[in-house]
Amino acid sequence: MHNVLYPLWPIFALILFGYLLRRGRFLEQGFWNGAERLNYFILFPALLVNSMVKAPFSSPDLPKIALLALLCTGGIWCLLLLLRCYRHWPAARFGVLVQGALRFNTYLGLAMVSAFYGAEGLAIAAIIMAVKIPVLNFLSVWALASGQGLSPWHMARPILKNPLIQACLLGIALNLSGIGMPLGSDNLMGMLGAGSLPLGLLCVGAALQPAGLLGERSAMLVNSLARLLLVPAACGMLGWLLGVPAQAAALMVIFFALPTAPTAYILTRQMDGDSELMAGIITMQTLLAAVTLPLVLSLLPG
Template identity: 35%
Template sequence: MTHIAAALLPVFGIIFIGWLLRRSHLLPDASWGPISRLAYLGLSPAILFTSIARADLSEIQLGPFMAAAMLGFIAMAVITLAIKPALKIPGPTYTSLFQATCRWNGLLILALAIALYGTEGEVLVALVMAASIPLVNMECVAVLSVWGDGAKPDWRSVAYRIATNPLILGSGLGAIVNLAGIGIPEPIWDAVDMLGKAALPLILLAVGAGLNFTAMRARPRLLGLSVFLKLMIAPMVFYGLGLAFGLSGVPLMVLLLTGASPGAASAYVLAKQLGGDAPYAAGDITAAALFSFITIPFWLAVLG
């Protein structure tokens, strides 16, 4: 437990500092959007590239691990669809609940995995991120196209945005370099590595700055349901699938962290764009992030 606390406290501490910085108005509120965009889309591809480009993939049970991870995202989508008839809520609100249970904050989990498991954890989370971005986005857009009250999505545009997502491009380029054995000059490698290392602190600060306690007043009972599904049911689903595929050690713990992750801010953006319940999405992002400070250490202590 001491090891877990020592690894998690710096990560959660930086998130708290981000919240304090936002509250202190040291930076204008309008600056946090560009900071978050820089961290996620400008710098994060570098850390995914470096993680995958020099990884020793031969030592990873890649097939079972990736199968368990992708089935975990599919299983959470199926569970959330299964409970829809019992929920007496408007369609747009349901789409935001779906996003709350099916999305994950991969970059937050990347920071935690590095703190807990070093290079192996970093590589595994990077691989899950690369594979899950298309899957989760297609799931969420499909649900919004059915129950959202906005304009129906242009699937060609959706596919193009996914294919050109900087995180996927960074991951894909890293995989090409790895599999083809392409050598990269050390000065270039060092520059890209420095960019990647700059991403995680900014991401964590942006997570803290994005906490919006006022938004949690929107549909508090439904927030309780979505947070319970995401932070209590999803970890068991991912962990159970890992066991079913014969995984153990760090890969199994990374699956647990993947399931235990709070949702991502992109749920709010997509809800606004495609007619979801944006206020509820904003409340869920904050509530899940706050409760994950308790549930992630709980799951690691119980199952780790």
């Protein structure tokens, strides 16, 4: 367990530091708004492009990794659809619960993969993100829009405009075309991406809203524990059954054990979802992950 905690605690220390900076008003609100925008539209997409360009898409294990990601995501999605029919959730609530169960905090995930698995792990993580990010964004938008009578274009627009999806597609195109990152552009992208993870973790802490925990605590707790413990356990079992290589399966488990993405709150507000419940789920999952992630990591093969 100590071997797990040593690389992990600085990551959560940055999240806590971001929360304290925001709560103590050391920095103005305008800083956090600008930092989130800079990271979301420039720094993090640069990191994704760089990761996708270096990803081993020619790996013979790619079909198994993609199949595991899609099967796990599809299984959770089908279960949520059944629960919606049984519980009669409106789109505003269904979309929140879908994001809580499926989306993941990419900043935290890449920071963990870098700390535990290094460059080799980041290359495999790029494959996982290339599969999951477009699918999860589509499902999140569809869940929030279902029942609103929106046209296919109105549903597709926020997906197509998503800078993370655009960055993934650009990086994959540069990789598969053989163009790569010429004329030193890989150094530029590397420098931009290097600032993304620490700034992103600070912004995650700054975005925590403890007041949201006073709302529907039972719904938030069930959603959080299912996401942080049951889903990664099911993913690990399925990866073993499919014969996915140990390291790739471990990385997939980590991505399914992460708390949901802070940007889920922004999407929920934009599409008239239950933003209070979404804020509570984001905060609860992030706090609980400080306990559940070390447990999950300690059970993974070295």
